[in-house]
Amino acid sequence: MQVYLVGGAVRDALLGRPVGERDYMVVGGTADALLRAGYTPVGRDFPVFLHPQTKAEYALARRERKTGPGYHGFVTEFSPDITLEEDLLRRDLTINAIAQADDGTLIDPYGGQADLAARVLRHVSPAFSEDPVRILRVARFAARFASLGFTVHDSTLALMRQMVEDGEVASLVPERVWQETERALGEPRPEVFFEVLRACGALAVIFPEVDRLFGVPQPEQWHPEIDTGVHVMMCLARAVALDAPVTVRFAVLGHDLGKGVTPKDQWPRHIMHESRGLPLVDALCSRLKVPTAHRELARMACAQHTNVHRALELRPETVLKLLGECDAFRRPERFSEMLLACQCDAQGRMGLEEKPYPQRAYLERARELAAAVALDEADRAGLEGQAIARELQARRQKVLEEHKRASGAVASH
Ligand code: ATP
Ligand code: MG
Numbered sequence: 001m002q003v004y005l006v007g008g009a010v011r012d013a014l015l016g017r018p019v020g021e022r023d024y025m026v027v028g029g030t031a032d033a034l035l036r037a038g039y040t041p042v043g044r045d046f047p048v049f050l051h052p053q054t055k056a057e058y059a060l061a062r063r064e065r066k067t068g069p070g071y072h073g074f075v076t077e078f079s080p081d082i083t084l085e086e087d088l089l090r091r092d093l094t095i096n097a098i099a100q101a102d103d104g105t106l107i108d109p110y111g112g113q114a115d116l117a118a119r120v121l122r123h124v125s126p127a128f129s130e131d132p133v134r135i136l137r138v139a140r141f142a143a144r145f146a147s148l149g150f151t152v153h154d155s156t157l158a159l160m161r162q163m164v165e166d167g168e169v170a171s172l173v174p175e176r177v178w179q180e181t182e183r184a185l186g187e188p189r190p191e192v193f194f195e196v197l198r199a200c201g202a203l204a205v206i207f208p209e210v211d212r213l214f215g216v217p218q219p220e221q222w223h224p225e226i227d228t229g230v231h232v233m234m235c236l237a238r239a240v241a242l243d244a245p246v247t248v249r250f251a252v253l254g255h256d257l258g259k260g261v262t263p264k265d266q267w268p269r270h271i272m273h274e275s276r277g278l279p280l281v282d283a284l285c286s287r288l289k290v291p292t293a294h295r296e297l298a299r300m301a302c303a304q305h306t307n308v309h310r311a312l313e314l315r316p317e318t319v320l321k322l323l324g325e326c327d328a329f330r331r332p333e334r335f336s337e338m339l340l341a342c343q344c345d346a347q348g349r350m351g352l353e354e355k356p357y358p359q360r361a362y363l364e365r366a367r368e369l370a371a372a373v374a375l376d377e378a379d380r381a382g383l384e385g386q387a388i389a390r391e392l393q394a395r396r397q398k399v400l401e402e403h404k405r406a407s408g409a410v411a412s413h
Contacts, residue, residue, distance in 0.1 A: 001029040003058070004084060004099040004107065011095050014116055015148070024051075024058045025087055025099065028080045034058065047078060061087040066130040074130070085109050089125050092134045093141065097124050115153075121145070122153040132168040135160050136180035139196035143187035152196055160200035169205045177206055178288045185249040188240060191233035194253075198229075209280045210253065212260035217268040225350035226268075228259045235348030242347075244340050247297050250290070251341040252348070254281045254298035255305050277302040297334060300326055301341040308342040311359040311366075312407070316400035319366050320393065328367045339363055362407055369403055370396040 009022045026034065031047050039049035039058060049058045061082040065075045084099055084107055091097040098112040106113065110124045121141055128134055138160065142152055152160075163169065184193035194210060197203040204211040214229030225231050232253065239249045258277025259270045281302050285295040307314070307322050314322070322328075328335035343357040373396045375388065383391055 001033060002027045002084075002101070004101055006088075006099045007091075007096055010098045010100045010106070011112070011116070014098070014113065022054075022056045024056060025061055025084070026058050027061045027082070027084050027087070029060060030080055031060065031078070034060075062090070063087070064090045064127070064130070066127075090127055091124050092128060092131075092137055094120075094122050094124055119145075119149040119151065120153045121150055121156060123156045123159055126159075128156070129159055129163050129166075129168070132163060132172050133176060133180070135163060135169065135197070135200065135202050136172070136177065136184075139193045139202075140180055140184040140187065142196045143184045143189045143191075143193040146189040146192040152199075157196075157200055160202070164201040164205060169202050172206070174288045178290055181288070182246060182250075185236075185246045185253075189237070190240065190249055191236040194233065194236075207284065209257045209260060209284050213256065216259055216262070218259070218270065219268045223349055224352070228256060231348060232256055233348075234350070234353075235344045238344040238348040238353060239341075241353075242340065242344060244344060245337070247294050248337050248341050248344070250294045251298040251301035251338065252344045254284065255301040255341060255345055257281055257284070257302065274303050274306055293334075297337055297341070300334070300338045301345075304338065305342045305345050308339060308359055308363065309346060311363050316397050316404055319363070319400050320370065320396055322363075323367055323370060329371050332367060332371070335367060336364065358407075362403075366400055366403055369399045373399055 004025045004027065005022060006025045007023045009019045012019045031041070031049075034049045035041065038052035040052070042048050042050055042057075047060055050056070051058060060078040061084065063077045063079075063082050063086050065077070067075050088097040088099060088107075088109060094110045094112040094115045096112070097108075097110050099107040101107065111122075115122050121138055123134075123138075138152060138156065142150065181193070184190055187193065194203060194207070197206065198211060198214065210229070210232070213232055214227060216228040217226050218228055218231065220226055223231055225234060232255075235252045235255070236249060239252050244252070254277070256273065256277065257280040258273030258275070261276050261280070262270045262273060278299060281295070281298050284290070285298070290298075304322065304326060307318075311319065311322075323335075326335050326338060339360045343360050346357050346359075347353050347355060373392065375392055375395075379391065380388055
């Protein structure tokens with residue numbers, strides 16, 4: 001029985017990056033032998049075992065045969081005669097198909113080290129096309145490693161395109177699409193995930209609402225980059241630069257979906273794209289079973305981003321209405337995240353990346369000031385129900401008028 005370190009740990013060590021979890025492959029072994037040696041079995045689909053002390057994952061070398069469409073259409077074999085090369089052959093990318101023996105020797109039958117040096121994401125074998133999850137994985141690795149100079153090899157992109165044409169992407173389950181998307185949004189270049197999916201045609205299948213944005217023009221005055229798809233990708237890059245969490249990055253992805261359905265005769269203007277976007281955000285989120293927190297924030301950014309951009313010109317009354325619609329008094333953190341998404345929108349434009357966005361601090365402060373207004377016993381005396389609410393509203397409005405004056409904002413009209 002021989003044991004090899006495989007996958008991400010070998011790759012990351014060769015790249016000089018911090019190594020996360022360590023996965024091992026066992027050649028010439030059996031489940032019984034591992035159980036007898038004290039390993040704990042885990043996982044439903046494949047026999048994976050946890051080392052009795054280190055708790056690292058050990059998997060038996062496997063061989064796969066395709067029997068039907070999708071990633072359940074496999075028969076997987078485990079037997080002691082399966083070689084290291086056979087197991088590595090069914091892995092996705094050459095850079096992920098390097099094994100290391102415990103004496104440090106690298107076993108690299110598919111040129112993984114050369115591709116690491118050349119910064120290439122390349123499939124190991126034609127068997128790549130048997131599992132559509134690999135399309136998502138390649139796009140995600142591209143998003144992770146683009147800043148190191150990695151790109152997807154032409155032959156791999158061509159294979160991915162063929163898989164899309166063959167309808168393989170349709171068999172992806174929503175949970176898996178979301179899982180990969182969420183991880184991709186957290187990578188250093190999330191926009192690359194969507195660009196790679198677009199380059200192979202998968203974006204139109206998985207995210208038609210996003211795909212549709214490419215080729216849709218916006219007014220050059222506000223959007224020097226013109227193309228809406230390009231704008232949204234720039235917003236994602238901006239979200240990374242501003243250290244935005246994944247929820248905000250997802251909201252950024254969804255904020256302009258409405259521009260994809262503006263009637264062409266209205267281009268390049270997009271009146272009402274905020275309200276037109278909401279059903280699209282909902283459709284995307286329902287289809288992919290996106291968690292509620294992500295959906296709520298994306299809906300809010302979609303509905304409110306134009307109002308937020310106008311914050312300094314809004315009448316205090318309208319600012320209060322905005323705070324109310326955003327449930328900002330009860331959910332201040334979510335409101336802050338929405339403001340951050342709006343900043344990503346404002347700065348995700350060609351040449352405007354560093355343009356100050358005072359709207360965010362202005363509305364943060366407006367929320368704080370309005371939230372601090374309270375009615376005590378004496379204030380409430382003689383008032384009830386609606387009258388109390390009106391009094392609170394009036395006082396908050398006064399505070400916001402003062403805030404507007406102090407901020408030197410444009411006089412209300
Ligand atoms: P990470 O740093 O994200 O953990 P990783 O390369 O270790 O990256 P894992 O998802 O942990 O990725 O998978 C471990 C290894 O298993 C991969 O390096 C790859 O060789 C292989 N692998 C995982 N999923 C697939 C798949 N769907 N098709 C082919 N090979 C896969
Ligand atoms: Mg891993």
